[in-house]
Each structure stands twice: as structure tokens, then as C-alpha cells.
Amino acid sequence: xxxxxQVPRSTVPFGPQHPVLPEPIHIKLILEDEKxxxxxxxxxxxxxxxxxxxxxxxxxxxxxxxERICGICSFMHALxxxxxxxxxxxIDVPERAKYLRVIWGELHRTHSHLLWxxxxxxxxxxxxxxxxxxxxxxKILDIMEATSGARVIISTNTIGGTRRDxxxxxLEHIKKTTYEIEEALAYIDKVFFDxxxxxxxxxxxxxxxxxxxxxxxxxxxxxxxxxxxQDLRTTNYAAYGDLDFEPIYETDGDCYARCKVRIRExxxxxxxxxQAIDQMPEGEYAVKVTQKPEGEVVSRVxxxxxxxxxxxxxxxxxxxxxxxxRTPTFANIxxxxxxxxxxxxxxxxxxxxxxxxxxxxxxx
Amino acid sequence: xxxxxxxxxxxxxxIHFDCNSCNGCDIEILACLTPLYDVERFxxxxxxxxxxxxxLIVSGAVNQKNQRVLKNIYNEIxxxxxxIAIGACGCTGGIFRECYNVMGGIDTVIPVDVYVPGCSPxxxxxxxxxxxxxxxxxxxxKKMKEKGEENPFLPExxxxxxxxxxxxTSETKEPVSVSHNxxxxx
Numbered sequence: 001x002x003x004x005x006q007v008p009r010s011t012v013p014f015g016p017q018h019p020v021l022p023e024p025i026h027i028k029l030i031l032e033d034e035k036x037x038x039x040x041x042x043x044x045x046x047x048x049x050x051x052x053x054x055x056x057x058x059x060x061x062x063x064x065x066x067e068r069i070c071g072i073c074s075f076m077h078a079l080x081x082x083x084x085x086x087x088x089x090x091i092d093v094p095e096r097a098k099y100l101r102v103i104w105g106e107l108h109r110t111h112s113h114l115l116w117x118x119x120x121x122x123x124x125x126x127x128x129x130x131x132x133x134x135x136x137x138x139k140i141l142d143i144m145e146a147t148s149g150a151r152v153i154i155s156t157n158t159i160g161g162t163r164r165d166x167x168x169x170x171l172e173h174i175k176k177t178t179y180e181i182e183e184a185l186a187y188i189d190k191v192f193f194d195x196x197x198x199x200x201x202x203x204x205x206x207x208x209x210x211x212x213x214x215x216x217x218x219x220x221x222x223x224x225x226x227x228x229x230q231d232l233r234t235t236n237y238a239a240y241g242d243l244d245f246e247p248i249y250e251t252d253g254d255c256y257a258r259c260k261v262r263i264r265e266x267x268x269x270x271x272x273x274x275q276a277i278d279q280m281p282e283g284e285y286a287v288k289v290t291q292k293p294e295g296e297v298v299s300r301v302x303x304x305x306x307x308x309x310x311x312x313x314x315x316x317x318x319x320x321x322x323x324x325x326r327t328p329t330f331a332n333i334x335x336x337x338x339x340x341x342x343x344x345x346x347x348x349x350x351x352x353x354x355x356x357x358x359x360x361x362x363x364x
Numbered sequence: 365x366x367x368x369x370x371x372x373x374x375x376x377x378x379i380h381f382d383c384n385s386c387n388g389c390d391i392e393i394l395a396c397l398t399p400l401y402d403v404e405r406f407x408x409x410x411x412x413x414x415x416x417x418x419x420l421i422v423s424g425a426v427n428q429k430n431q432r433v434l435k436n437i438y439n440e441i442x443x444x445x446x447x448i449a450i451g452a453c454g455c456t457g458g459i460f461r462e463c464y465n466v467m468g469g470i471d472t473v474i475p476v477d478v479y480v481p482g483c484s485p486x487x488x489x490x491x492x493x494x495x496x497x498x499x500x501x502x503x504x505x506k507k508m509k510e511k512g513e514e515n516p517f518l519p520e521x522x523x524x525x526x527x528x529x530x531x532x533t534s535e536t537k538e539p540v541s542v543s544h545n546x547x548x549x550x
Contacts (some may be wrong), residue, residue, distance in 0.1 A: 016430065017381050017414075019413075022380065022382055022387075022390045022393075022394065023390070024383075024430060045427075047426075047427060048384055048425070048463045049463040049464045049465045049466070050463065052463070053462060053463050056462065065459060066386070069384055071391065071484060072391060118398075131398055131399050134398035135393065135399045138400045141395075151484070153386075153388050153484060154485060187530050258478060
């Protein structure tokens with residue numbers, strides 16, 4: 001008989017091309033039988049060098065470059081960058097633009113969370129649930145196409161406001177859609193919360209304690225699932241100061257809790273959308289910018305995956321000296337590597353997806 | 365086209381590789397599989413193994429690190445195969461072409477059959493690209509037949525030489541004696 005201490009170790013590569021995760025990341029897994037004892041991530045398959053590219057282009061062209069850091073939360077990247085520059089140049093953004101940013105931001109959060117729910121269901125082999133989630137998501141993409149002309153990368157942000165307005169008919173349509181989404185969500189959240197198949201694969205898997213989450217710097221739903229009530233929308237950027245909401249958090253810290261946080265945030269987003277549409281003032285949606293950026297600034301927004309930070313330094317010309325991006329997945333990878341050891345190999349897809357990894361963001 | 369050729373035509377199975385893209389194209393490729401567009405009704409299935417696939421869908425530009433992975437996946441797909449480059453950056457490098465780590469479009473590394481432009485292309489455009497790739501696949505299959513290479517999807521024809529089975533009775537001088545009596549000691 002083999003002693004448990006002498007179980008031979010084997011190495012299993014995960015990625016860069018893998019059916020579970022559409023994005024290329026390589027994780028070297030060291031296994032004892034079926035149990036993961038060590039996970040060594042290797043990145044660099046999606047590195048393009050976008051931060052360096054912004055040093056060649058002027059600050060308006062950089063918006064379009066920075067939006068392409070990540071196609072899923074492109075609006076948030078542009079929002080973070082524009083808000084940073086507006087603070088640096090002391091521009092007063094019109095009130096209507098702030099509300100428009102909340103609307104597009106929350107639409108992006110809804111589509112991103114629904115996309116994640118689908119991929120998460122696919123990770124534990126529940127394919128029909130994946131289809132259901134993506135069916136609801138198409139309603140959001142239709143709104144994006146109607147308001148901006150594109151389904152994914154909408155490019156509506158600019159320095160000093162937004163590039164487009166949304167008319168009142170469309171706002172009514174968005175409001176109607178939020179009710180439809182809530183109705184459809186009520187149908188699928190029963191499966192995520194109560195279905196035995198889902199519970200077996202998610203409950204008690206990948207537990208991250210509150211202390212570990214804090215020490216490892218987990219952000220967004222990963223941290224909130226472990227009981228850290230940290231939501232940057234409470235710092236009142238854009239029009240969030242006028243809206244009524246509380247950060248959502250769960251205390252269990254497992255995959256089920258992280259899933260629950262995201263589903264509850266979906267409901268919260270619909271409420272925020274309705275509030276923003278009701279309170280929206282009339283008027284201009286952009287101001288002309290004549291100033292040049294000089295000095296440095298740090299800007300932060302809450303992306304669907306967590307906190308995103310931009311550091312921007314200007315030297316009084318159109319071309320910025322430095323743009324540094326810190327994305328939420330980069331902050332969550334230490335938490336993931338901490339979670340993996342001790343789990344079965346079959347739990348790996350669920351664990352990797354539970355932090356909602358965006359490798360494209362991480363590597364830029 | 366004879367009935368047999370028609371029956372031997374295969375539904376295209378696709379494999380997707382994210383080379384260097386921003387995820388925008390990847391989620392649109394996945395959206396093709398979901399109920400609104402539902403390419404599975406045409407028999408298009410997204411597979412994870414390159415050895416099962418006919419069409420390679422690549423999104424994004426090529427960089428120094430992933431070109432080796434892309435070549436590996438391309439070489440593992442059995443002939444005949446087609447490659448579709450998705451998005452502006454897959455076609456030419458697009459918005460990323462001036463980045464220091466980007467080498468250019470997909471065609472700098474592997475031959476591309478169909479280009480789908482757009483940033484990001486709509487699912488309708490991607491489905492159209494797959495249909496165009498089907499035509500290319502058919503051309504390649506015909507060329508392979510003309511060259512005389514065996515189509516891996518067709519069964520061997522009966523005219524091929526029969527393999528001789530060595531018979532025991534004619535060539536072995538002493539027939540092997542097998543005892544059926546269990547009581548006989550060895």
C-alpha cells in the first residue's frame with residue numbers, strides 16, 4: 001500500500017486553450033491523485049502593451065484604446081479615464097451626462113453579470129441554464145445597439161460628458177426592460193439558489209475567509225462574498241451620490257456566496273436604472289474642453305468585477321505622460337491561487353470562474 | 365454530387381482561440397451559440413479539442429508569446445481545415461497594430477481563409493463568415509480528391525488490396541496441438 005505521504009505527484013497544464021475559459025491563461029496544476037496541492041499561474045498570452053500605446057496618441061484617441069482593454073466592461077474603463085482627466089482639469093460635467101453614465105454603467109454591469117452567470121453554469125455543466133442567462137442578456141445588448149450603434153464596445157464616453165444622448169422614448173423602453181429582466185431573473189435565480197445540482201457544486205467550495213480576503217486584497221464580488229462591504233459606488237462618482245443604494249455582501253465566502261452577491265446585484269442594478277431614469281434632469285450632455293492636463297491624478301470606479309484604478313500623469317500637452325491601470329482581476333488572482341489547493345480537479349473550472357476572471361484586463 | 369458524397373458531408377465543428385483580443389469578439393462568438401442566433405441548428409458545434417474541429421476561429425492579433433500556441437492548434441486540426449480571422453485586430457492588427465508586443469493580424473502566422481471585419485463584428489457577420497468558410501472547406505476537399513489523397517471522412521473503397529491472412533493449415537508443418545482435456549497434467 002502507498003502511504004498517503006508518498007502519493008506520487010503529477011502535473012496537469014490548464015490552458016492556454018481550454019474549453020471552459022475562452023481566454024488564454026496557463027495554470028500549472030500539481031496534483032496528488034485528484035487533489036490540487038499547488039497552482040502556478042503564468043500569464044502573457046494577451047499582453048499587448050496598451051499603456052505604452054497611450055503615450056503615443058493624444059488623450060482623446062486614448063479613450064478608444066483604453067476601451068479595448070476589455071470588451072466586457074469597456075464603458076467602465078473609459079468612464080474611469082474620463083473622470084480622472086475631468087478631475088485633473090477641473091471640468092464641470094453636466095448633470096445629465098452624469099446620469100447617462102450611470103445608465104450605461106448599470107447596463108454594462110447587468111450584461112456582464114448575466115454573461116458571468118451563464119459561463120458559471122456552463123462550468124459545472126448546466127448548459128440549459130447557460131442558454132437561459134444569455135437569452136436575458138440579449139435584451140441589454142439590443143438597448144446598447146439602439147442607444148449607441150454597437151453591441152459590445154459602445155464608445156459613448158468622452159472627456160467632458162458623453163458623446164450621445166438618450167431620448168425620452170428610449171428611456172421609457174429601458175425602464176420597461178428592467179421590469180422584464182427582473183421577471184426573467186426571478187425564474188432563473190430559483191435554480192441558482194435552490195437547485196440541488198447547483199448547491200452540490202458551489203456550496204462550501206472555495207471558501208475565502210473575511211480576514212484572508214482582506215489580507216489578499218480581494219475586490220468586488222469576490223471580497224463582498226466574503227463579507228467585505230466594499231463598493232466604490234458609495235464614493236459618489238458620477239450621479240451615484242443622488243441615488244439610494246447599499247453595498248451588497250454575503251458572509252459565507254464560498255462560490256455560492258459569490259454567485260448570490262452577483263444575482264442580488266443584478267436586482268440592485270435594475271432599481272438603480274429606474275431611479276436614474278426617474279431623476280434624470282434635462283439639459284446639455286457635454287461641455288467643450290479647452291484645458292490641458294497637468295499634474296497627476298488617481299481615479300477609481302466600481303467595475304462589474306471590482307475596483308478599477310487609473311493613475312494618470314499629464315505634462316500640459318495633449319499627449320499624456322503616463323497611464324497606469326490596475327484592474328480587478330489582477331487584485332483577485334492572489335485570492336484564487338490561495339483558494340485552489342486542497343480541492344478536486346473537477347472543481348477547478350467553478351473556482352476559476354467564481355472570481356470572474358478577465359485576463360484581457362489583467363495583461364492589457 | 366452523388367448521394368454518397370452528399371451524405372459524407374460533415375457539419376462544421378468549430379474551435380475558438382482567443383489570441384490577443386479584448387473579449388469583445390469572444391463574447392460575440394459565444395453569443396452565436398445562444399438561443400437568439402443558435403448556430404447549433406445548422407450542426408455547428410463549439411468543441412474544445414482541435415483534433416475534432418474543421419474550422420478554427422481566431423479573434424485578436426498575434427503576439428510573441430501566443431504565436432506558438434496558435435501554430436500548435438492549427439497543426440493539430442486534421443485536413444481539410446479553414447481559418448477565420450474575427451475582428452479588425454484579427455484581420456490586420458487593427459487598433460493594436462502599433463503596440464510593441466503585437467506582430468500583426470492572424471495571417472502573419474497561419475494562412476487565413478475568411479476575414480470578418482468589425483470591432484466587434486455582429487454575430488450575423490460571424491455566422492456569414494462560417495458559411496463562407498464552408499465553401500472553402502468544400503474546395504479544399506475537392507482538391508485533395510484530385511490529388512489522390514484519401515479523404516479522411518470517406519470509408520476505404522473495396523477495390524483496395526485485400527490483406528492476406530496467414531493460414532495455419534497450409535504453412536505450419538506441425539499443427540499446434542491444443543488439449544481440451546482439463547484433467548491432463550501439464
